Amino acid sequence: MKDADINAKQQYADGFITDVVSDSFPPGLDEQVVRNLSELKKEPEWLLDFRLKSFKRWQGMSEPQWGELDYEPIDYQALSYHSAPKFFEEGDIPQEILDTFEKLGVPLHERDALLGLDTSKPKQDNLIPTVAIDAVFDSVSVATTFKAELEKHGIVFCSISEAVQSHPDLVKKYLGSVIPYTDNYFATLNSAVFSDGTFVYIPPGVKCPMELNTYFRINARNTGQFERTLIIADEGSYVSYLEGCTAPAYDENTLHAACVELITMDDAEIKYSTVQNWYPGDENGVGGVYNFVTKRAKCEGKNSKVSWTQVETGSAITWKYPSCILKGEGSTGEFFSVAVTKGKQQADTGTKMIHIGKNTKSTIISKGISFGDSTNVYRGAVKINPGATNASNYTKCDSLMLQDSRALTIPYVTSQNSTATVEHEASAGKISEEQMYYLATRGFSEDDAMNLVVNGFCKDVFQKLPLEFAAEANKLLSVTLEGAVG
Amino acid sequence: MLKLTNYSVSPVLENLNIEFDVGRTYIIMGSNGIGKSTLLHSIMGRPDLEVSGDVELNGENINEFEVDERAKAGMFIGFQSPTSIPGLSNFQFLKQALNTKGTEIRETLEKFKGLSQSLGLPEGWDKRNLNTDASGGEKKKNELIQMQMLNTSLAMLDEPDSGLDVDGIKALSKQLNEWRTADNTLIVVTHYEKLIESLNPDAIIVLKKDHVVGGGKELAQKIFAEGFDSV
Numbered sequence: 001m002k003d004a005d006i007n008a009k010q011q012y013a014d015g016f017i018t019d020v021v022s023d024s025f026p027p028g029l030d031e032q033v034v035r036n037l038s039e040l041k042k043e044p045e046w047l048l049d050f051r052l053k054s055f056k057r058w059q060g061m062s063e064p065q066w067g068e069l070d071y072e073p074i075d076y077q078a079l080s081y082h083s084a085p086k087f088f089e090e091g092d093i094p095q096e097i098l099d100t101f102e103k104l105g106v107p108l109h110e111r112d113a114l115l116g117l118d119t120s121k122p123k124q125d126n127l128i129p130t131v132a133i134d135a136v137f138d139s140v141s142v143a144t145t146f147k148a149e150l151e152k153h154g155i156v157f158c159s160i161s162e163a164v165q166s167h168p169d170l171v172k173k174y175l176g177s178v179i180p181y182t183d184n185y186f187a188t189l190n191s192a193v194f195s196d197g198t199f200v201y202i203p204p205g206v207k208c209p210m211e212l213n214t215y216f217r218i219n220a221r222n223t224g225q226f227e228r229t230l231i232i233a234d235e236g237s238y239v240s241y242l243e244g245c246t247a248p249a250y251d252e253n254t255l256h257a258a259c260v261e262l263i264t265m266d267d268a269e270i271k272y273s274t275v276q277n278w279y280p281g282d283e284n285g286v287g288g289v290y291n292f293v294t295k296r297a298k299c300e301g302k303n304s305k306v307s308w309t310q311v312e313t314g315s316a317i318t319w320k321y322p323s324c325i326l327k328g329e330g331s332t333g334e335f336f337s338v339a340v341t342k343g344k345q346q347a348d349t350g351t352k353m354i355h356i357g358k359n360t361k362s363t364i365i366s367k368g369i370s371f372g373d374s375t376n377v378y379r380g381a382v383k384i385n386p387g388a389t390n391a392s393n394y395t396k397c398d399s400l401m402l403q404d405s406r407a408l409t410i411p412y413v414t415s416q417n418s419t420a421t422v423e424h425e426a427s428a429g430k431i432s433e434e435q436m437y438y439l440a441t442r443g444f445s446e447d448d449a450m451n452l453v454v455n456g457f458c459k460d461v462f463q464k465l466p467l468e469f470a471a472e473a474n475k476l477l478s479v480t481l482e483g484a485v486g
Numbered sequence: 487m488l489k490l491t492n493y494s495v496s497p498v499l500e501n502l503n504i505e506f507d508v509g510r511t512y513i514i515m516g517s518n519g520i521g522k523s524t525l526l527h528s529i530m531g532r533p534d535l536e537v538s539g540d541v542e543l544n545g546e547n548i549n550e551f552e553v554d555e556r557a558k559a560g561m562f563i564g565f566q567s568p569t570s571i572p573g574l575s576n577f578q579f580l581k582q583a584l585n586t587k588g589t590e591i592r593e594t595l596e597k598f599k600g601l602s603q604s605l606g607l608p609e610g611w612d613k614r615n616l617n618t619d620a621s622g623g624e625k626k627k628n629e630l631i632q633m634q635m636l637n638t639s640l641a642m643l644d645e646p647d648s649g650l651d652v653d654g655i656k657a658l659s660k661q662l663n664e665w666r667t668a669d670n671t672l673i674v675v676t677h678y679e680k681l682i683e684s685l686n687p688d689a690i691i692v693l694k695k696d697h698v699v700g701g702g703k704e705l706a707q708k709i710f711a712e713g714f715d716s717v
Contacts, residue, residue, distance in 0.1 A: 433534070438569040440553035441530055441562070442583045442636060452582065456573025456615075 014277065024083040024223065029076050031055060034192055037082055041161050046172055054181040054191035061185050067319055067348040068377045068408060074255060074290065081193045083223040084137075132157060134198045134214045136227060146210065155239075156201040157212055160228050163199035170201055174232055178261040178298045178325070186257040186319075187294040190226045194259065197227035202237035202268070211466055213242040224255040231261070233268035235301065240271040242469055253316060254279070257292045266301030266328065271309070273469055277476055278314035285344030288316025295322035296352075299331035299360075307334040308351065309464045311473040313480045316345060321379065323352035326360035326391075333362040336461040338473070340480050341374035341405070350380035350410075355388035355420070364395040367458050370405035377408040382422055384415040391420040399428045400457055451478050487671050488529070488640060493539035495521065495528045500696040501539070506640075508544075509668040513682050513706065514675045516693030517714045522675045523566060525693065526642045530563040531556050543640070560639035564629040564646050570617035576628065577612035580635055594635070601631045605657045622649030630658060634665055641665075642673045647681050659684040682706050692717050 025033060034055045038048040063074070132146035134157065150157050156167060163171050181191040198214040216227060233239055256278065262270050272295075281288025291314075297306035308322040324333025335351035353362035362382065370376035382393045399407035409426050431453050439449035454477065455462070462470050487508035494500045498521035506512055516522050528535045531553040541548050543559060551559070571579070577598055580586075586594045595612065602611040605627040617625050626649050633641050646662075647655050659681060666672055676682065682690075682703070690706045692699040692714070699705070699717050708716055 432569075434569045435571060437532055437553065438565070439571070441557055442579075442632065443554050443557035444583065445554055448582070452574055452579070453571060456571050459573035 014279075024080045027078050027080050029079070029081055029193070033081055037193060037195070040082065041164070043164060044168060047164060047175075050176065050181065051192050054188050055193075057182055058185070058188040058192055061188060063185050067379075068375055069317055069319065069346050069348055071290065071317055071346070072253075074253075076189075079224045079255060081224060081226070082195055132210050132212050134159060134212070136196055136198070136214060136216045150208075150210075153206050153209065154203040155206060155208055156199065158199055160194075160197045160199045160230060163230075167199070167201065170232065171199065171230065174230055174261065174263055175228075176261075178263060178296045179259050179294050184294060186292040187259050190228060190257050190259045190294070193224070194226045194228035197229045197258070198231075199229075200231040200239060200241065202233045202239045204235040204237060204265075206234075206237045208237070208239040211240045211242055213244070215244045224257065226256075227258045229258070229260040231263070231270055231272075233262075233264045233270050233304075235265045236267045237265075238269045238271075240466055241273070242466065243272070243274045244277070244472075253281075253287060254289045255292070256289050256315075258294070260293070260295040260322075262297035262306055264297070264299050264301055264304035264306055264328075264331070267303050268301060269305040269307075270297065271307045271466075272297075272322070273465055274308075274310040274312075275469060275473055275476060276310065276312045276314050276318070279316075280314050280343065280345050281316040283343055285316065288345075289314065290317045291315040291320060292317075293320040295320065296325065297323065297333070298325045299328050299333060299357075301328045301331070302357075303330040303332075304328050305332040305334075307336070307464065309334075309336045309461065310338070310349075311461075311465070311476065312337070312339040312347060312349060313476055315347075318345075318347040318349050320349045321351055323354070324362065325354045325356065326362065326388075327356045328360075329357040330359045330361075331357055332360070334464075335362075335364045335366070335380075336464045337366045337378075338369070338458045338461045338477075339367070339376055339378075340369045340371075340477065341376045342371035342480065343374060344372075345374045347375065348377040348379055350378045352381040353383070353393060355382075355384045355391040355393070358387070358389045358391070360388055360391045362391075362393045364393070364397075365460055366395075366397045367461055368397070368399040368407050368409075369401075369454060369457070370399070370407050371402045373404055375406045375408075377410060379410045379412075381412040382414070383412075384417050384420040384422065386416045388417050389419050391417065393420075393422045395422075395424045397424075397426045398457065400454065401428065401430055447482055450481050454481055487544060489540075489542040490529070491540040491542070493541070494537070495524050496536040496538075498524050498695070499528075499693075502696075502698055504691065504698055506671055506673060507688075508671055509666075510688040511666060511672040511685055512674070513685070513687045513690050514673060514693060515677065515690060515706065515709060515714075520693050520695065522693055523644050526563055526644050526673070526675065529642060530561060557636075560637060562633050562636060562638040562641045564626075564633055564641065564643035566644040566648065567622075568617045568625045568629055570615070570620075572615055572618050574616045575613050576616055576631075579616050580632065583632075583636060598631065598635065601634060601661070602627070604661070605630065606653055623651060623654055626650055627654065627657075630661060634661065639669060640671045640673070642675075644675050645677070646674060647676055647678045655681065679706070679710055 034051050038051055132150060134144045144158055179187050181188055200212060202208055231241060264270055278289035278291055299306055306324050312318055322335060326333050333353050339347050339349050341347045351364055364380055366378045368376040368378055378397045384391050397409045401407050407428060411424055413422055415422055435453055436449050439452060462473060465473055488506040490502055490504045493502045514522055528537050531551060598612055607627055626646055646658055650658060690701055705717060
């Protein structure tokens, strides 16, 4: 099959545009825009200062060039830095937005969220919902479900703008504590202009009774989305957090530069799962989301644990390295990733595991699948600091290639402690004719055969996803693979 | 049932004419490299083989059928060396191939477990990955399970006995004998005398480069005694 045929079949079901009246800032970025944003959100002085020093810093920085990425320079003055649907005056969410999330399979009404449960079983009145949702539409969080239920456990799950007002001490203490405002070009920009995002606090000893889910939707044209997520798991607590993303199919590129910070105290655990399906652009590489994201966790406490699981199928460009700073003694960091690229997509993604504490452990499993004219890079760093006695890391990177695609594996390993063990395995291969033929003799069509092989290839990562998310990831993968057989 | 007319597979087989009848069992023999496996795979439609002539299945010309279409028409090939698919479990694979849903899943699983147990496969075989970390004999048993579970009416088995231990071969001939009915046609490539005896085939077909020699069981006996050049 020729590339043109494959791309003709490229499907992006979530590419529709919602017609909603928005309040947007005019394009452009200067100190006044940062001040306006802060004022709009009625932010305290310390946060305005944080933004302003970030902006000042950013002005003297330049975009990182080390990624295996090729794109037109981003015009930061052509973007709008805030876009919100008009509804706050009326205190109600426009039906169009509710419909949008409904269409994307993200129910906002609390009752509908119950659909996450097995509906074949008889419904009981006291059913505990499985998923609570924070829905972010362009620059603002439009709705958060099950807040009352979560509050009973002392759990805070709200938009970060709200948390700035309701829990200023926590936000002030932890914002920028994992990703300093000076960290990198995109994180510094985010620190200056972040609009909204999710805030989660799990009190000591609390196991969050449901999955927390943030759903990000970019709708407005020529708007940057700069969300900021902060999750704090206090001593002995546990939370599973899910994140999903989509955007309309615009011809212009959309910039998404998010920051996610996670903190775990003693014996706490955060499981963070992402299914990223931003618009990837059309067959000629026109349009699509530029996804420059900084995600980092700090395992502050002893025996604490952070697991990053990501399924990346969207975006024209992905630049993303969810990382763990393993500071607490005996803490564990995990990174499980499936990245699929096709057409003209470019992904440069991976992780960093920084071992600081004794007996710290990390596991990295990365699966890259590339089709067409795409580029798929795994870039990972494992750093064992001098104090990390008995630290251990296991890394496994597999790539599967088709057609003229490129796959690269770039691991960086530094060990400054002789008691540490670092293991790295890598494989690169193509789907064999033999496998396709074998499956055909059992009656599988080319698409179905491809699906089986790719799903098998991704199995050890999909197993790490929460159940409902795994089904979504499977479905997304099969849509992505449709017609991709060469 | 299956009819090959002026059938050639480049560069090994030339101008063969063979007819297989429904409900019968055939043994295909021939010296090494003569093209026995190639013949079976060409009938299955393997895309890299260059075939000329005609293939008819139940009176319909299937020259243009893709491999998966031939499979759906009831054709099955048991591989001599089955391919492995990492991360895909044996049962998941069969479930997907049969498109089994809902309450049928339990039934299908029971049948699967019954077959794998009687072939002496270990507990939990359903969860093991397809032909990954399996021995040669276990892979062959897997082929036999698939043959029986998929809706096969024409089974072509390429040396199903190779790699099997004594008990395995007993189980193989038992299951093949049970599977044979008036509607099921069996074509087996084998060099193994005992399997031929126990299957009691309707015909022996000896493959030569540009023709075939057909006959009854006595043909096999002659080959075992005097070699391929004697027929």
